[in-house]
Amino acid sequence: MDISFSKHFRRIFSGLPATEQHKIANFISHVKKNAWENLEGRNKKSDDINPASPDYWEKIAFVNQFNLWHYHIGIKQYNLSKKYGDRTSRFVLHYMRKPEQVKIVDMSEHPPFTLPTQHQLH
Template identity: 45%
Template sequence: MGIKVLFGSKIASELQHFPEKDLIKILQFKEYVEIYGLENLPGRNKCSDNVPTDDPNWSMKVAKAQQYNLWHYHIGIPEYDVSLGFGNYTSEYILHYIRNDDSIQIVDFSAHPPFRLPSESYLQN
């Protein structure tokens, strides 16, 4: 069952500046989720409060991720590392999104490591 996919206002205004191949992957993710939901995605998809405990900002990141119900998805940009198997592919770039019961809102796009959460300006709509 599909899930409605929205874009936060800040990332929506930035998409026009993304390389076409990256924009295509983001829009393919949106289309897939709207049709099939978040199941059986090729990339790693996880709650962003799963922060390594040795992170110096662990408590702040966990609290913020829980406050906003933040998740992130390895989008395959520039390409997937497929060594861990389907459903667990990783990539340098990830999409950050707020997960709700019947929708998600994509709010940011960033490289990692290091893992960083979206700034407040990306979380305000």
């Protein structure tokens, strides 16, 4: 699995504390070794958008065009009341997913769920 980063995410990563960088590095290592099997956090396509949301169809088209997903990274911590593989956390990593490629593009708080902008994908 080839993993790359947008310029936007590189800036975010460089400003994170070492403990949070370590969690992201562990995610990257896991995906390179095991792909999507046995991840601790919830991992899902980012198309679960409220139909009442402004620009709903544009958001769905954007998600599908760039195959956007997000992963609950465990920052600050996981909600351990949920089962392994479906644990949520305050922050998610946003990434573009292709069969053998992943490009991490953003990290944001969730809730509220916000998609990265097209500019942040590069």
